[in-house]
Amino acid sequence: EVQLLESGGGLVQSGGSLRLSCEASGFTFSNYALSWVRQAPGGRLEWVATIGGSGESIFYADSVNGRFTVSRDNSKNTVYLEVASLTVDDTAVFYCALSGLVTFHFDFWGRGTLVTVSS
Amino acid sequence: EVVLTQSPATLSLSPGERATLSCRASQSVSSYLGWYQQKPGQAPRLLIYDASKRATGIPARFSGSGSGTDFTLTISSLEPDDFAVYYCQQRSNWHLTFGGGTKVEI
Numbered sequence: 001e002v003q004l005l006e007s008g009g010g011l012v013q014s015g016g017s018l019r020l021s022c023e024a025s026g027f028t029f030s031n032y033a034l035s036w037v038r039q040a041p042g043g044r045l046e047w048v049a050t051i052g053g054s055g056e057s058i059f060y061a062d063s064v065n066g067r068f069t070v071s072r073d074n075s076k077n078t079v080y081l082e083v084a085s086l087t088v089d090d091t092a093v094f095y096c097a098l099s100g101l102v103t104f105h106f107d108f109w110g111r112g113t114l115v116t117v118s119s
Numbered sequence: 120e121v122v123l124t125q126s127p128a129t130l131s132l133s134p135g136e137r138a139t140l141s142c143r144a145s146q147s148v149s150s151y152l153g154w155y156q157q158k159p160g161q162a163p164r165l166l167i168y169d170a171s172k173r174a175t176g177i178p179a180r181f182s183g184s185g186s187g188t189d190f191t192l193t194i195s196s197l198e199p200d201d202f203a204v205y206y207c208q209q210r211s212n213w214h215l216t217f218g219g220g221t222k223v224e225i
Contacts, residue, residue, distance in 0.1 A: 035215075045155075045163065045206055047215040059213040062120070095162055102175060104210055105153035109162035 002026040002108045004096045009113030017084040020113055022096030023077060030054065030074040032100045036081045038092035039112075048094070051079060086117045121145055121209050123218035130223045138194040140221045142207035147187045151211040154183055154192045157220075158203045166205075167192060197223070 008020040022034065036048040049070040050059045058070055064083075072079040079096065093114050097106040122145040132138055142152065150170040155163035165174040167183035170190060180195040194201055202225055207218040 044219045045157075045208070045217040047208075047217065050213065050215070061214065099210075103153070103165065103168040103172075104151075105165055105168045105208065106155070106163070107165055107174070109164075111162055 002098065002101065004098060004108060004110035006094065006096050006110045006113040009094065009115045011116045011118060012086055014087055014117055014119050016086050016117070017082065018086070018115060020081040020083065020094055020115070022079045022081075022110060024079070024096075024098070025077060027098070027101055029077040032098060033057075034072065034079045035097045035099065035106065036068075036070065036079075037095045037097050037106070037109075038090075038115075039095070040089075040092045043092075046092075049081065050099075083115065086115070088117050088119050091115060091117045120214050121148060121211060121216050123207050123209060123216055125205075125207060125218035125221050127221060128219070130221055131225070132197055132223065133225065134197050134199055136197050138192075138197055138201070138223055140192040140194075140205055140223075142185075142190040142192070142218050144188045144190075144209060148209040148211035150186050151209055152183075152185070152190050153208045153210070154181075155206045155208065156201075156203050157206065163206060194223075 003025045035050040051070045067085045069082040093112040095112045096110040098108040124143045126141045154167040157163040171183045204220045
């Protein structure tokens with residue numbers, strides 16, 4: 001059974017940073033791309049970043065490029081998202097999502113971790 | 120960036136009725152469009168991928184159609200469990216985008 005478990009969210013002041021983690025199980029981790037998708041309170045879903053299975057292919061949304069860094073440790077079955085220079089507009093639930101296992105859309109999602117940025 | 124516009128924003132229907140949701144792309148995304156269902160406090164769930172293919176375990180009352188810039192999600196006969204928010208998402212390039220969502224309410 002595929003499981004994605006996010007952690008690392010919390011309350012942070014504007015300008016601060018956090019490191020989010022997503023621990024995965026139930027599939028061959030290094031074979032698949034993982035993404036981060038966020039959702040502001042009451043808002044739409046927004047793709048943030050994707051990292052390929054080997055870690056060599058990385059893509060970012062323009063809104064976070066230069067502030068967020070995605071990485072992965074295939075020995076720990078974990079993908080990370082370092083979020084920095086945070087503003088109140090970054091307040092959101094951050095989801096980890098898996099694509100490519102069945103389809104090339106987001107087949108599986110974690111439950112999310114909430115990042116709240118205070119001014 | 121491909122902008123996805125969903126309409127209507129809210130759809131008020133009753134159980135047993137047919138729901139028709141629209142997603143329009145600002146440029147062609149071929150058939151690289153998916154639909155997700157999201158309920159309050161839950162992560163999204165993939166319903167339809169590549170415009171018209173049902174994801175694993177999705178009931179046959181959900182169907183998708185379209186290509187290029189115009190797409191439709193149809194729920195043939197609404198069940199009480201179907202009242203939720205639905206999002207479309209394109210994967211035609213690596214700047215993935217979602218639509219703003221359609222809320223299907225009673």
